[in-house]
Amino acid sequence: MHNNLASRLDQIAPFHVMELMKMASALEDQGRHLIHMGIGEPDFTAPQAVLDAAAKAMADGRLQYTSALGLPALREAIATYYLQQYGLTIPASRIIVTAGASAALLLACAALVEPGKEVLMPDPCYPCNRHFVAAFNGQARLVASGAEDRFQLSDQMVCQHWSDKTSGVLLASPSNPTGTSISTSELTAIIASVKQRGGFTIVDEIYQGLSYDAAPFSALSLDDDVIVINSFSKYFNMTGWRLGWIVVPERIVPEIEKLAQNLFICASSVAQHAALACFEPETMAIYESRKAEFKRRRDYIVPALRELGFGITVMPDGAFYVYADCSRFTSDADAFAREVLTEAGVVIVPGLDFGPATADTYVRLSYANSFENLQEAVARLSRFLQSRATFK
Incomplete structure (x- = not known):
């Protein structure tokens, strides 16, 4: 067997x-x-208001499948969050609610990773990132990065290690395991270099809400083609609820929706209704x-x-x-x-x-x-x- x-x-x-x-x-x-x-x-x-919202959703019987893209009200709430936290106007139509950031990364890799192609990422990085790539028969190309580069990829590393086999980069800012972010200038340079080479940039921002030393920042402010992953697990304290989201360029929303319909149907409806309470001022x-x-x-x-x-x-x-x-x-x-x-x-x-x-x-x-x-x-x-x- x-x-x-x-x-x-x-x-x-x-x-x-x-x-x-x-x-x-x-x-x-x-x-x-x-x-x-x-x-x-x-x-x-999760705070009490989130638990109460989940209990109310269950009591009201709002337990059916949602759209594969997520509850419209939750997508709107996330769009408002980007405006309030980052000063960014991100159309709700570009935001897709997923079964955790893991599902978001799977959807991104399913849409972008070709068999045999390489995706650059720093070494050290979250181990699942390379396995998401491998799940779609791609190759994770780990590039050793030390404290002098904040354990992150630099533009110089990306240019040096890019080859005919490379299709994109997968970054996390702030990162697991290092808790370090990529500087805005470095990320800007990386995105430009990758775009010039016809590649994709995925930025995992699940810890972005827990940034301590600088103003809130998202890679979405740098380029509309960047794909950003986020989650309700870390800043919003909802690890076991399995809820996240992905922001993608408008043109590939139908492709991600098609994948989400087939691979996941939808994220948990109870978790989605509960997450609406995350964005209340209290x-x-x-x-x-x-x-x-x-x-x-x-x-x-x-x-x-x-x-x-x-x-x-x-x-x-x-x-x-x-x-x-x-x-x-x-x-x-x-x-x-x-x-x-x-x-x-x-x-x-x-x-x-x-x-x-x-x-x-x-x-x-x-x-x-x-x-x-x-x-x-x-x-x-x-x-x-x-x-x-x-x-x-």
Whole structure:
């Protein structure tokens, strides 16, 4: 039976971090208290108004399929959000509601990736991005990027690595795992270079609402041909609701709609009705206060980790991750993360999943945890590193 499986599966790796999570779960079953800094989701959940809207939709029986493009009212609400947050006039007709950002990326790759063609992306990056490309028989071309380039692609890298096989670039700003954004000038140059070569630019902006050091910014302000992905998971704290959106040029809306009809039918109708409450002024005020709390945590955890000896030469400006160089302590970040788990009781993620360039020397820490837990995690890491140094 195994011989009948599609060869594309060979290009799709499992999450290595899931093995770490199994270890963590086993330790918790034994009664160990762990502090989780590994999971990439907010510790906040949907505000009460969102829960109430979902309950009302269910009570009213509004549970049927919606249009494959999404509820018209939700598409309009997202368009208004772009106007209020970014000062951008984006027609609701260009906004397609999806079953999470993952579905949006699948739709984009289904529409744009040709078999055998390459898509450039930075190394490190979110592992699923390369697997979305592989799912449509494309090739992810990872380009090693370090702290000096904010772990992002530069225009120079794009031009240097573009070939006859390249069809486009897939970027994320702010990024998972690094929490870093691409500068406006660099992104402008990349989009121009890609367009000149007849390629596509996809920008994942699911963490854009959690940008701490600059005014809100979207790649949609730079070019109407850019395809932008966003989500209700991160800023809007709705991870399990599986709801996102994609903004595409007007001319390809019918093609994306056709794909959405066939692949997904529609996003969850309950989640869509609930998401309308996200944009109410009172709810937005809650999100902004939570964003301020994330920034407070970042401003604590980065200096604390530096004090412990982790290398963090570029300040993460968004999301809720710190990508830290642990080469002072180890040449095997995966083994180090397991040791931190078993000895210190802190869950962190090795660079292994995010690409080969930083696999052995970096770990990702999520500060989507309470301030008190972060303080306790730092205390545990401090004791662990001191005992380790003494032991050695």
